Every structure is written in C-alpha cells, then in structure tokens.
Amino acid sequence: MQNSKPTSKMFLDIVGELRSIIREEGIETGGKLPSERELAERLQAGRSTIREALRSLELLGLIETRRGEGTFLADFRKHQLVEVLAAFIMQHPDSVSDVQETRSIHEKAAIITVCQDTELRRLPVWDSLLAKIDVDGEILREDLVREMIVATGNRLSLKIWFLLKQYSKVPFEEMTKSDENEIVKRLLNYLSEGDVISTLAAYSEWIELVESERGERRK
C-alpha cells in the first residue's frame, strides 16, 4: 500500500503500523508482539526495516526484546531512554531548566487540584504518608508527589511527570532530612485543610531547600 512512495522514511511508517497492530490486537503491557519475520511479511517490508523500527522503540523503552523468546510491550518504568537522553540532551543547559520547570508545573497543578477537592484532600493516603514520616523518620519526595498526581486521576499528567522525572536525572532518591520532614508535615496539614496558597508555599519552600542542599553538595 505505502510501497508507492519509496521516498521518505519507511521505518517511521513501520513505527506507526506497529502502533496500529498494538491497538487493534489489544496488546497489553507485557504482552507479546508478532515476531520480526511475521511483521516483515504482514507489513510487506524487509526484516531489517522492521528491526530498525523495533530497535528505535526499544531504545525509547517502549518495547523489550528477549533473544529466543520474542518482543514484548514494555512497562514505562524500564526506561532505557533515560541514560541515553541524559547523556545526549543534558549537554544543553536550556533543556535542563525547562525540564525542571515543566515538572514543577505538573506537580503544582496536582497540589492545586487535590487541595480544591474535598474528596481528594481527605484521602487516607495522606495520613499514611504522615504516619510513614513518624515511623521511618523519612519520606521519599518522589512518593509524595506521585501520590498527589495519582490522586488527580490524570494519567497523562502522571506519565509526562514520570518522564520528566527521569529526564532530570534528579536524585529524587535521596531521603528527606529532619528539616524537610517538618516542611512536609506542614504541607500535608495545609493540604487537608484545603489551603491552596499555604500548601503551594510549603511546596516551594521544600523545593528550594532540596535544591540548595544539592548545590552545597556539588562543591
């Protein structure tokens, strides 16, 4: 069908065709895709071309291939993508700040949404997180923010956030210090009261604290 135009990238068409196949056959995360040889036949293309498309998606972390077994629809969290992009893209200082900024946009939006919804801000998960601070003496910043976005129910925002988080190879993995715990507790309290302004202020305070600490450590 598309053979009429041998010009322009065919492997990009293949990527699109793969999308269709995944959708039409209802392949779920972790599900198996047709073999390379079968795809080549179905899409009327050489196996090399199919492979170029598959390898692209693999580098993006969208699919996963296992020799001897097959090709599978991957889970986002695998992200081979991060390492490569981090290496390539992070050379551009502009992009780095954009990524940070954009991630923050999604985080703040989640806070606002949760704060303004009486249902959401009374979710038991917030109490759980508070309890976790007291018990473990610490809390992952990533966990708190993720739960916020999850609570909003906006899956797209969640995925974008997840991506951005990986982009900014930010050491989200650090534990919170005692100073931070105090801020987080305040943030969660404001949240339960639906005080948008104060919650956002606490959030900003938190971010600044973490950033400044990171700056110190760099020296």
Next chain:
Amino acid sequence: MQNSKPTSKMFLDIVGELRSIIREEGIETGGKLPSERELAERLQAGRSTIREALRSLELLGLIETRRGEGTFLADFRKHQLVEVLAAFIMQHPDSVSDVQETRSIHEKAAIITVCQDTELRRLPVWDSLLAKIDVDGEILREDLVREMIVATGNRLSLKIWFLLKQYSKVPFEEMTKSDENEIVKRLLNYLSEGDVISTLAAYSEWIELVESERGERRK
C-alpha cells in the same frame, strides 16, 4: 574491545560509541557524522547494526539523516521524542479528558508565570492582542494562549502544549464571539495588573463559555 561479549545488545554499545565519536571529533549541532559504511568499518560491526543504532537516535530526534547526503547531528530542542511518546500514550481512549486537563495545566501555569513577572506582564504583545480585538473584532484563543507560553520561555512546555492542542480533536479554530471579547479584555487587564487570581478566574470563565457553546452545537 566489546566483542568479547557477543551476548546482550550490541546496538546499544554502538549508541555509546557514537557518543564518543561525536564528542572526540567535536561534532557540533548540524555537523556531519561519518558515513554508515565508514562507521561499520571503524566500529567493527555490520552496516545493519550501525543502522539500528542510527535509526534509534533518529527517532529520538538526536540525529537527522538526508538521503544522498549523510547523517547530521540534530538540534536537541526538536524533542521528537515527545511526539513519539505522545502517539503511544494517546492510544488510550480514556485519556481524552486527560488531554484537555493537561493542556489546561500548562496554560494556567503560563498565566501564573506571566502574571507574577513584572517584565513579562508588560510585554507589548498583550497590547497588540487587545488592539487586535478592537480592530478585527475577534481573537483566536489559540494565539493568546500561545503567546503566554512563549513569553514564559519554557520551550518544552510550549512543545507539550502544542502537541496536546493537536490531540484534542476539536481544533480551536473558532473565532471569539462578542461575549468572549469582553472576557478576554478583562483577562488581559488583570494580567497587566499582575492579579493572578482574577486572571485565572477570567481564564476559567472563558473556557467554560467556549465549552458550553461547543456542547450546544453538538446537539
């Protein structure tokens, strides 16, 4: 060197090797990479393997290839990655409302940023838009919002917004009605005063008006 382990993905090694080559040879944005055949020889790999690595980087938007000419280092800011991911993400039908909401997140964030920056909120572009309403009697919602995001200087956010706009099936090509003009004028006035709350309120009012009109027309 890496030939010692024929197991595990070699094309990933190639991606790394390419990075080294780019760095060592000081290839700048827009510069030309060695040809596929030369790379194959230098890296002791088949041309297909080299191509798999190159195609991956191309899908990521990191390189650009032109038939008959060669392979070139692309401008990272193109963020082709976002498009590909978006295409995959969007196949979930239940994400339609997510798209609308996420787009709104970016629009509101831009409004807030512009409002809180005395430099940005006094940009001549806002007066131009106000004048445009008086002259043409109308203004494209798309234009206003775009200018807002452009003003923030966050290219990534702009890119994401642009994508989301395309994916929300209903294009916003409609012109504003007289009712809307009044709201837009108020919005721009609040903006110039740096009144975040009121500006956001006007924005919400505007959105609701447009949505309700669209709802009417559907019937």
Next chain:
DNA sequence: TGATGAAAAGTGGTCTGACCACTCCTGTCT
C-alpha cells in the same frame, strides 16, 4: 577559455539470505 552536462563517486534506504545463540516445546528413550 569557460560553461555545460554527463558520468562517477559517495551516501542513505531497503531487501534477501544466511548464520549464530538462545528459549521453549516435544517426543523419545531409559
């Protein structure tokens, strides 16, 4: 001499066929 244009060289795009290494299933043999 200078301009023109055809041939050659270089490059990405694609296909085919052939191996290899690995995994999984199957059926036979003990």
Next chain:
DNA sequence: AGACAGGAGTGGTCAGACCACTTTTCATCA
C-alpha cells in the same frame, strides 16, 4: 514417570546486492 536430545521458533548479526538521491569530477563543446 523422569530425563534428555532434538527441532522449531525467535532475536542478533553480518555480508552483499540493488535502488534513489546528492555531490563531485571531468571531459566535451561552444
């Protein structure tokens, strides 16, 4: 019934062959 060997299926890689396109070269012609 269990263990094991073999085959089938799959991804990983390579080599070679065309094709389409661009750039360069260089011989030809005015």
